[in-house]
Amino acid sequence: MSAELSRPWFVYLVRAANGALYCGISDNPQRRFAMHQRGRGARFFHTSPARELAYVEACADKGTALRRERAIKRLAKPAKEALVAAGAGDCL
Template sequence: MDWYVYILRCEDGSLYTGIASDVEKRFAMHKSGHGAKYTRSHPPVAVVYREQCSGKGAALRREAAIKKLPRAKKLELTEENCDA
């Protein structure tokens, strides 16, 4: 099963990074208030980045790496992957 790392842009301009096997379904969960605690107080407006990984472990490692990046680098990722 393929897993994805994704970045959401929230209403306040902040970015949220997570993983899912179905990004659209997970985004809908975030929007409905049933996603991560962070997105309950920072409602997401769009998926701005997604990256396919070979499995859940690979997605978790990539998520951790992205979360360590400075905001400017995360924004670069979203610009390179603007068709998310």
């Protein structure tokens, strides 16, 4: 198995200046957050800049991260805030 296939992926939540939470996936959430801060990578941040990498959850692979991202996007804001309050996690 190559390093590319075994590299972990992450689901992350970024808090925008207006308090909204954006959910995404990346193999490097810190790099992706830096892109969001520069206004690149997601139109979401064109209206309210990225302010904080609020939550990161490690996943075994990209497919798992995509499924977890869909699940988190379906959550109501209070449930997303609970994830942020609980801190970093791992995909189940």
